[in-house]
Amino acid sequence: MSLAAALAGHLARAREAVENSSAGGLGGEQVTGLDPGKILSDILADILRSATSKPAAATPPATAKAPLTEATDDGRVTEVSTDAAGKAGTAWVRGGRIFVRNPENGGAPAVLVPSSGLRVFLNGVPVVGPTEVWEQDVIEYEPRVDFVPPRLEVVISPDNLLASIDIAFGRRIEHVLDDQEPASRLVLRTRPVSRCTQEPTFDQIVNLLVQEGITYGIDTEKLKRILQEQQEGQFVIARGTPPQPPEDETVEILFKTDTYLFPREDRYGKVNFRECQRIPTVEKGTLLARKIPGKPGTPGVGVRGETIEPPPPQPVRLVCGPGTALTDNGTAVVATVGGQPTCDIYGRTYVFGVNQLYIIDRDVDVRTGNVRFRGNIEVHGNIKPGMIVHATGNLTILGDVDTARVGAYGRINIAGSVVNSRVIAGCSEGAAFTDMAEDLEQVCEQIAFLLNTLERIHADPRFSRLGISFGQLLQYLVDLHFRNLPAAVTDLLTRLYDIIAVLPEDTQFKLADLGYYFRGINLMRLENIEQLRLLYRELLFIAGCVRHENSMRADLVLAYALNSKLAASGNVVVTGQGCYNTDVDAGGDVKVWGTVRGGYISSNKGAVVLGEAGSEIGIKTSVRVSAGQHVYIGRVHPGVRIFVGRQRILVSEPASYVHVYFDSRGRLQFSHLPVMT
Numbered sequence: 001m002s003l004a005a006a007l008a009g010h011l012a013r014a015r016e017a018v019e020n021s022s023a024g025g026l027g028g029e030q031v032t033g034l035d036p037g038k039i040l041s042d043i044l045a046d047i048l049r050s051a052t053s054k055p056a057a058a059t060p061p062a063t064a065k066a067p068l069t070e071a072t073d074d075g076r077v078t079e080v081s082t083d084a085a086g087k088a089g090t091a092w093v094r095g096g097r098i099f100v101r102n103p104e105n106g107g108a109p110a111v112l113v114p115s116s117g118l119r120v121f122l123n124g125v126p127v128v129g130p131t132e133v134w135e136q137d138v139i140e141y142e143p144r145v146d147f148v149p150p151r152l153e154v155v156i157s158p159d160n161l162l163a164s165i166d167i168a169f170g171r172r173i174e175h176v177l178d179d180q181e182p183a184s185r186l187v188l189r190t191r192p193v194s195r196c197t198q199e200p201t202f203d204q205i206v207n208l209l210v211q212e213g214i215t216y217g218i219d220t221e222k223l224k225r226i227l228q229e230q231q232e233g234q235f236v237i238a239r240g241t242p243p244q245p246p247e248d249e250t251v252e253i254l255f256k257t258d259t260y261l262f263p264r265e266d267r268y269g270k271v272n273f274r275e276c277q278r279i280p281t282v283e284k285g286t287l288l289a290r291k292i293p294g295k296p297g298t299p300g301v302g303v304r305g306e307t308i309e310p311p312p313p314q315p316v317r318l319v320c321g322p323g324t325a326l327t328d329n330g331t332a333v334v335a336t337v338g339g340q341p342t343c344d345i346y347g348r349t350y351v352f353g354v355n356q357l358y359i360i361d362r363d364v365d366v367r368t369g370n371v372r373f374r375g376n377i378e379v380h381g382n383i384k385p386g387m388i389v390h391a392t393g394n395l396t397i398l399g400d401v402d403t404a405r406v407g408a409y410g411r412i413n414i415a416g417s418v419v420n421s422r423v424i425a426g427c428s429e430g431a432a433f434t435d436m437a438e439d440l441e442q443v444c445e446q447i448a449f450l451l452n453t454l455e456r457i458h459a460d461p462r463f464s465r466l467g468i469s470f471g472q473l474l475q476y477l478v479d480l481h482f483r484n485l486p487a488a489v490t491d492l493l494t495r496l497y498d499i500i501a502v503l504p505e506d507t508q509f510k511l512a513d514l515g516y517y518f519r520g521i522n523l524m525r526l527e528n529i530e531q532l533r534l535l536y537r538e539l540l541f542i543a544g545c546v547r548h549e550n551s552m553r554a555d556l557v558l559a560y561a562l563n564s565k566l567a568a569s570g571n572v573v574v575t576g577q578g579c580y581n582t583d584v585d586a587g588g589d590v591k592v593w594g595t596v597r598g599g600y601i602s603s604n605k606g607a608v609v610l611g612e613a614g615s616e617i618g619i620k621t622s623v624r625v626s627a628g629q630h631v632y633i634g635r636v637h638p639g640v641r642i643f644v645g646r647q648r649i650l651v652s653e654p655a656s657y658v659h660v661y662f663d664s665r666g667r668l669q670f671s672h673l674p675v676m677t
Contacts, residue, residue, distance in 0.1 A: 007464065026143040052521035086472070091133055099137045109134060110184055117144045117175030117190030130185070143190070146173040150198045152205065156211040163214045163238035166206060167226070170198030202227055205237075213304045215237050231575070243300035243310035250292040251316050251350050255282060255341045284337045288324060290332040291316060316348050323354030327388055340376050340393070353395045362400070364389055377408075382416070395425075411555050412568070417576070419559035426554030426569030426587070440543045443492055446485050447536050453477060454529055466641035474532070478523060489518040511538055553587065560594075571606065578611065596621060603629065614640040614651070631660040636672075644668055 018297040088106035092113055103109050109132040119142040121125040142387060150170035158161050175190040188453055205223060209215075217239040226235055282288065294313025302308050323337040335341065340354035355375040363381035364371055370388040371377065377391040381398055382399035383406060389395065395408035400416035401423065411427040457473065459465050466473075478485060493515045514535045517523055526532055556568035559576035566572055566579075571588040578594030579601070589606035596613045600622035605629045614621045614637030623631055627645030636658050640651040647668045655672035663669050 026317040053274055064502075084352070088184045089134070090184055091186040092182040093177055093180040093186070094586075095179070096177055098141070098177075098186075098188075100133050100135050100137065100139070102135050108184065110186065112139070113185065113187040115175075115177075115188040115190050117192075118142065119144070119186060128513070131199070131664075137295075141177065141188075143177065144175045146175075146192075147197070148173065150200065152200050152208060154214065156212070156214075156303065159241055159304065160304060160308065161215075161240040161300070162236055163209070163212075163303040164234050164236045165209075165223070165226075166234045166507070167200060167232050169200075169230070169232055171195065172197045196230070199230065200227070208664060209238070216240060216301055216303050216305045219465055238303045240302045241300045243308050244298035246297035246313040248311055248314040248348075249294040249297040249316045250624045251289050251318070252292055253289045253343055254287055259344060282341050282354065283338050284335055286341075287613070288333045288335055288354075289318070290328070290339050291318065308610045314348060316350060319349060319351040321351055321353030322351045323356065342393075376410070383421075385420075408554065412554070412556045412558075413557075414558035416558075417562065418558055418564045418566070418582075419562045420564060422565045423556060423558070424567045425556040426623075439488070439495075440539075443488050443538055444536070444543055446482060446488070447539065448530075450474075450477065450485070451529070451533060451536060452512055453481075454532070458529065468526070470528050471526045474526055475521060475523045478562065482586070486518040491517060511535075511542070514539065555588070596623075600624065604630070607632065610634065613637065627662060629661075631658070642670075 005470060046550065062444060088101035088107040089101055089110035091098060091100045091110040093099070094625070100110055100298075109128050112120070112122075112127065112133045113130045114127050121133055121138075121140045122133065123138050124140075130338070148168075148171040153166040153170035154163060154380075155166055161468065171194050173192045173194045176193050178189040178191055180189060202224060205227075209218065219237050219239070222235070223237050226237075284412045294315070296313060297310030299310060300308040318330065318333055320328060321342075323335060323339060324333050324341075325336050326332070326673060333352045335354045337356055339354040339355050342353045342355060344351045357376045357378060357491060357518045358371075358373045360368065360371065360377065360379045360381065362368070363384055364379055365384035366387075366389050371379075372388070372390045372462050373392070375391065376393035376395070377389065378390065378396045378398075380398050383389055383397060383404040384400040385403035387404045389397075389404065389406050391408040391410065393408065394410035395406065395412045397406070397414045397416070399416060401418045401421045403420040405422050406412065406414075406418075407424040409426060412423060414423070454470075454474065463473075463551060468476075493511060501634060515619070517526060517535070553570040554568055555573065556566060557568040557573045557575065558566075561579045561582040561584075563580070564582045566582060567585040569587040572584055572586040574592040574594065578592050579596050581595075581598035582594075583599045584590055584601045586603045587605055588603065589609070590601050590603050591609045592601070593611050594608050597615050598619050598621055601608055601610070602622075602624040606625070608623055608625055610623070610631075610633045612635045613623060613633050616637055618637070618639035620639065620641075622641045622643065623633070624643040625631055625645075629644065631642055631644065633640075635656045636651050636654070638651055638653055642649045642651065642660050644662060649668065649670050657673045659669075659671040661669055661671075
């Protein structure tokens with residue numbers, strides 16, 4: 001056995017003993033009482049004794065007989081001291097050369113680990129794994145060289161208006177040996193160094209464009225600049241001429257669509273409600289709208305020289321609702337009755353109608369009864385306690401509302417005050433009505449399917465031989481195939497209570513009948529299919545009302561509110577003293593020129609503008625807007641809570657000209673001026 005082999009074996013056993021001593025053994029019993037230093041000394045003594053008693057002809061050159069060297073930063077090798085015992089050999093890299101220092105006093109030689117980026121040769125023999133190296137060894141290497149072929153492609157946009165050239169140069173990538181510090185186990189590292197070997201020429205690119213059929217709009221100057229600057233990547237080098245868009249058909253609306261209503265003051269500051277601005281109306285035969293023909297666009301040219309036709313002008317569709325008709329070959333709309341003209345726009349579809357206005361020239365009280373009208377209502381008086389007024393269109397009240405329920409699917413204008421009342425314009429509770437609309441549609445579909453089944457059974461000649469009544473047949477079908485329908489109808493009518501209360505009276509009666517017949521075995525009381533079909537039509541009317549509420553954006557305008565609840569799917573505007581102990585919910589903006597004291601103001605998708613909020617004695621008042629919206633208050637008192645999104649500000653001292661909002665960094669800002677005392 002050679003000295004190196006013996007030393008390696010003893011060192012391995014010594015290392016195992018040391019590890020067992022320090023760690024208590026990796027997989028067995030803990031070894032105690034071992035002295036690692038003494039063990040190493042005994043092993044080295046045994047090795048030296050065995051080395052002096054055996055010939056060393058087969059061992060590598062003894063390190064004690066040759067001077068040890070080390071390399072300086074410039075690569076020179078100098079002799080070093082050999083006083084240290086058992087020092088391992090090292091290897092390092094400087095300036096692309098591999099240097100080796102032999103071990104001292106029996107230390108282990110340096111180990112060289114080749115890299116995938118090099119072919120290393122030791123004394124002319126390729127190195128394929130970790131290998132011991134000595135100073136006298138000849139170490140050579142060959143760097144790996146990779147070649148990346150060039151790429152040249154033409155990319156054309158889907159509309160044929162742009163052509164791009166994708167350029168990637170051919171490259172030679174050489175893996176260069178990195179400098180490394182001395183180490184007993186040197187793992188060689190390389191870094192890739194890329195160099196361009198092949199660049200496309202101007203003629204090559206032009207020929208490629210010709211092959212792809214690119215003949216129009218080529219920017220030769222840009223192409224030359226790209227090649228001159230040796231740029232790589234994708235570049236637009238040809239542009240077509242886009243077609244000019246057409247002028248689409250439009251509709252000229254010939255009546256005023258703004259029905260905003262404010263009472264006007266005379267020169268003495270008094271309001272004469274008989275002189276208020278009236279809702280626009282038209283007479284029978286009035287021209288309401290007409291089409292403006294479109295104009296075709298101009299063709300364009302693609303990068304291949306082809307003609308690109310513009311799209312045709314988009315037509316508009318005129319739809320006539322109640323009170324209107326088409327004329328002039330379908331290009332114009334006229335009123336067939338007198339009343340208020342309306343226009344609802346859905347994309348490029350214009351739906352026209354004329355609502356016949358229902359005017360009440362007195363107070364709404366027990367003498368008139370509750371008022372529900374499918375259209376617009378104008379009340380020239382007050383709404384007395386306990387009364388209900390509802391319009392499927394717009395609602396105008398020239399007096400006050402006292403302890404009443406008022407609603408409309410359209411705009412509501414109240415010239416006077418609202419006290420102890422609930423006023424709803426449009427649909428302010430969109431999520432609830434959306435869920436209700438889905439359930440309502442499902443119930444309508446089930447009843448429609450039930451009607452269809454009944455009609456088919458009635459048409460069968462065998463039905464007449466059964467000898468049962470229509471009610472018995474209906475009850476049998478519901479029990480057999482529509483078991484969940486009665487419960488669904490009852491639950492739906494319960495949830496629709498608020499909206500039913502403001503529907504036309506005849507509709508209320510029919511819906512009450514619907515609830516009655518779908519309770520227990522009362523379906524057997526229906527005498528014929530026409531009765532069920534009539535109830536189904538009323539349910540469809542309710543569905544239309546709910547859909548209408550979800551789609552409309554209605555404003556609410558009034559002068560003053562006390563102890564009330566106000567809601568609108570659009571804006572809420574209070575023009576007089578303000579709101580006291582009143583809750584306001586708006587889909588759009590809320591503007592109260594006076595004071596808000598008590599209750600809350602909430603805007604879903606708009607801003608809030610208030611003249612004054614809160615009071616000196618700290619009456620609880622809240623203002624809420626969604627994230628991204630703004631709150632403006634002329635004067636605010638302590639105790640007012642302002643919510644913007646999920647963040648809240650509690651006002652602790654009086655302030656004026658307040659502006660609350662999120663800045664560009666998403667931080668809540670409270671801008672204000674102190675109140676001068």
